[in-house]
Amino acid sequence: LIDAVKSGRVTPVATVASFDKDTVVLADGTRITPDAVIAATGYHRALEPLLGHLDVLDGRGRPVTHGGRSPKAAPGLYFTGFTNPISGMLREMALDAEKIAKRVARSPR
Incomplete structure (x- = not known):
């Protein structure tokens, strides 16, 4: 980057x-x-003011999808780092980043 x-x-x-x-x-x-937009919100979720009106967050303010999947309401929008898997967040983010990069590279511009 x-x-x-x-x-x-x-x-x-x-x-x-x-x-x-x-x-x-x-x-x-x-x-x-x-x-493309890369939003880095830090250690606290701060998505509601930014994305709350797009119907891409659940009732607790978390993204409804992650990794290489986009919400139906916002095709082309991807999230990573909002889950806490037992295998570790950094590992999961690395896997998600690869999936997201592949989807973005394949998407029409």
Whole structure:
């Protein structure tokens, strides 16, 4: 990712404020239509304000899917790191990341 940013193939942007259909609304009011969004929320789930209206979270605010599967309500949206498997979260995230990368690479742009 660092090499992609340095080469200009990936452009970091301001904080995402919300999603509006195929448009991403940034905190500064800018609207963009990126090929991909990577949201890193840290150690606390903070998805409800961002995605709560998209019907992709369960009653506890957790994603309804993870890994290489997208929610029916939001095709192309993927989640990782929101489960706590007995095998360990980092291992699961690595497996999910590979599945997600394959799905994104196969998806039409």
